Amino acid sequence: MKEVPPTVEEAAEFAAGLDRGRRDTAGGIRLRRFAGPVQHAEMLEHVRIAHLTDLHVGRVTPFKVQRAAVELTNRESPDLVVITGDFVCHSQLYLDQLEEVISGFGAPVICVMGNHDHWSGAEEVRRALRRSGAEVLDNRHTVITLRHQRLQVVGLDDAYTAHADRRAAVKGLRPDLPALGLSHIAEEADGLWREGVPLVLSGHTHAGQVTLARLHELAVGRFAGHKYIHGLYGQRRDTGAVYVGAGIGAAVVPLRLGERGQREVALFELGHVPGAFEEHHEEQPARVGRKPSEKQKYKRHVAVVKKSVKRERRRVKT
């Protein structure tokens, strides 16, 4: 497909983004609000879910940004906070800071793991999360009662590193209770919709971080093969929807340019149907996408094992 040159509006956004990018320290976190799927309209009580993803607590993301994300979330008084993986960057050096962040949320926290968590040591990250009071869903679901309303939360382990097991996660899921899905990789949503999970929250792409002149679509869509890049896809009125959060942190460079590329906390008002209030955007068409080949999957699996062996060697040495 031929790449379309940027419009005048995008060029203006570029200039504004450059300025924001320079000034972006603790600020610049966007709050975006969305209604839930129609399948949740029968809920006895409306429930507010705050979705954050890709915190990447560590050297690249200033800690004051993490604090600002917690403050912004708490100010909205959500009933539940869900976080869809990549809590760390490349090491276990900042697990104490991660604990401080997670224990700062005023609402219960339910989360799933991402590829960076597996690369850095999934068990250690899980333990830190549990010490902070969070519930980690590794291919299973849990039922939580919020405002007298029972909600099933289904969590997949990371699909990028081949740890996701949808069948295990949905086993015993009740069709008579509303369900919400969590998966670091958004493309897993298609399978979860078929299992009766009408809304899936995810992350991993950081919205491309630089969303100017459609660079993010090129990088995340064409090169990385993602169908879902940032925001809402699918259908909340029908088959099911997925939301890809832009994330809070970064693992390599902290640069975030363009309106869509900004750090983000997304609020989902379950029980409200689309159209009940003004939203940041509606469902967007998915990109064609490209599934990872068996060779790619194998390489990703080997990468996790190699990193674990390296860590163990270093531990024995010291």
Ligand SMILES: [Fe+2]
């Ligand atoms: Fe990721």
